[in-house]
Amino acid sequence: MRQSVTRLQFRTPGRGLTEITRDVAAWVAENGIRTGLVTLHCLHTSASLLITENASSAVWRDLEAWLDRVAPEGGYYAHDDEGPDDMPAHLKSVLTGVNLSIPVIGGRMALGTWQGIFLAEHRRAPHRREVALHLLGE
Amino acid sequence: MRQSVTRLQFRTPGRGLTEITRDVAAWVAENGIRTGLVTLHCLHTSASLLITENASSAVWRDLEAWLDRVAPEGGYYAHDDEGPDDMPAHLKSVLTGVNLSIPVIGGRMALGTWQGIFLAEHRRAPHRREVALHLLGE
């Protein structure tokens, strides 16, 4: 059995989802792993990783609007040094999570037909984000 | 060290929790792994995996009702082609997550006494759901 690690950099255009399925799949394929496990970790506290529908931009907009309702901007927060979108961004990151682990079967990640892997940016401004990846298998 | 992968199929009766702890435990035992790591991935965007109390159906009902309050049906969504329960189902899937990773110690998953692994169906209709599993260890 062997393993491999890497770090991928992504530029986000501000709040919203960036699909990274292909980037992860390309790295898995490059490593020639047929059976194994890939783990992703987002190195930030105001961005996160999630899996959702890969085919409908309406889903992405609805998801973003819902996150705003669940963790709204406003006068709720003690921590606001970095602006009104900062603390809600931390909350959305905790709610959606920063880790994903996906089995690799038959040389491909075992994702469902409609599943895409997304880097979710929760700050208003564009950011440079880093995702660490670990791959194990043979 | 060795690894094993499989796919388990479950039929859900519509919205609610289906406990799958025994199915996963049986597969781990079958593989004869004493020390290792088991990872589960649900291949859907309107169902998910979660760990909660295994002994109280009141907890399951309260959890379901709470998910309905946090991600309600209603006129909030642009994405409603597949019915009013579709977008809330995507949101509940993101909120609860589709991955779990559990250490195996002494030949058993290191679950707490009261922890059960559940497949959460978020659509109203019965569905056939698939969970991919990866096991690593020796």
Added chain:
Amino acid sequence: MRQSVTRLQFRTPGRGLTEITRDVAAWVAENGIRTGLVTLHCLHTSASLLITENASSAVWRDLEAWLDRVAPEGGYYAHDDEGPDDMPAHLKSVLTGVNLSIPVIGGRMALGTWQGIFLAEHRRAPHRREVALHLLGE
């Protein structure tokens, strides 16, 4: 490639976050793994694991207050045998999750500069909590 497992015990002072980054990092270092993967699993249904800002106690207070708004105490629940904070604690545990998986690169967990690993206690009373860890690598 080799692996190691352990169980860490923590005493929580009741509701709030306990940072455990150093405990986990110390165990990873002790095992001399340079490249690999560490997985944490919290064995409870009213406590959880999460990653958030490691430098601001205002963030921790805001996070706690937000969890109380999203999963409030009150007359919503059928399950209240163990007190009004019991069912909200189960909900917060599901919302934040009980698993984390973090790549190890260059002998250290690939955490971002501002990321800390926290054990989140969701009950009012102090508890003794257990976290199972699995480490894999070389």
